[in-house]
Amino acid sequence: MTNSAVTATALRVARGGREVLRDVGFAIPRGSVTGLLGPSGCGKTTLLRAVVGVQAITGGAVEVLGRPAGHTALRHKIGYATQNPAVYADLTVAECLRYFAAVLGAGDVDQVLRDVDLLDHADHLVGTLSGGQRGRASLAVALLGSPELLVLDEPTVGLDPVLREDLWTLFHRLAATGTTLIVSSHVMDEAARCDRLLFLRDGRVLADDTPAGLRAETGEQDLEQAFLHLVRSAA
């Protein structure tokens, strides 16, 4: 268990009087890229919020880097990019990054802007950026201070294919240095890029395996087909 960066056991979450996560359990190994995949509304954001400790849970437990999720000691160690970019529209990209860097006591603003390819937009107001650029600014905030765990909620939505490729290269480079990444997506074509996959459907874990393991189990080469296979056999 100490090998895992994140473990969830019998996790339950109710939102707005409805059970959104039901009996969710998984373990995420350190130094890997785990894809959290599933259709819109299946509970991905809720699950990621539980991991970073801002989601009130109704049952079960989440342990992150050896401590309960939300523990004070974790606040320096987790980078989180929310689904809606968490950046101030009325600041420039650099001002925004410098603020969060001051809060974290981190000093690598230029480096993270280079990582997300926004260095030449550092002096632009966030409010004038495109949606994809805003998302990358928010991702840059998550990278500040080289956190041990990166929780990224749909970081590649709306990006052009070249940039998407660059970001996935960055994710794997970080994982190679020991960072653990959880990356959510509602499009299956990102699945093949992950070391491990967590398929979520209607608040339940459908599969927690490597891409190769899923292909072997379902007999499907295409991971989208594998997902459909699992949905049908669960029904």
Place this chain on the structure above:
Amino acid sequence: MNPTTTLATARRVLTQLRHDPRTVAMLLVVPTLLMTLLRFVFNDERVFTRTAPALLGVFPFMIMFLVASVTTLRERTTATLERLMTMPMGRLDLILGYAIAFGALAVAQVGIATAVCAWWLGMAVTGSVWTLLVIAVLDALLGMALGLFVSAFASSEFQAIQFMPLFVLPQFLLCGLLQPRDQMGWPLRWLSDVMPLSYAVDALSRVTAGTGFTGAIRTDLLVVAGCVLLALALGAGTLRRQTA
């Protein structure tokens, strides 16, 4: 409490305002414009002197209430607050950062309005202009602190603006400006006694009429300052690390 994150937050809020020069201009000029208008409505320096000091406290109170509630509501309803709550950021540090930024703005706002009233519009102050300034800044801070607090109960900017008539106008009606407080019936008198703006206006009237920094003024100031701190603490309490 962490002074680094508090000051970083204050600087960030002021930088945000710097990118919005129209809002800053309105913040700095509107109270002065209103006081000038009032001066010509009365068209009489003595009548103006009787009302102006109290309004010097009331206008910044209202304006700061609005600005602070909308700004913090924006922080609450966008993802930035959720993000900050996952960082080493104390809730009180965040609120104090806002308080410092808006407090600096309040000093400028009230300073300009007081100077214009005293030197151009003929407001005669028997007591100390500095005491008057301190009280007016405290009033603005009170408005800001209440605005921060009530933004927790609004889920849209529309609602936040509606809190102004609800939280601010009753205080304005009962603070003794329209009708002396000791001539009100007991229910109104009692309500007026529990509203912090009443103490601010009492103190302002005492300064204008009286001589020095009396014990009564000190008591009024302590009540207002206490309410500012209470509202800030309540505001910090309404920020939740975990939400449903």
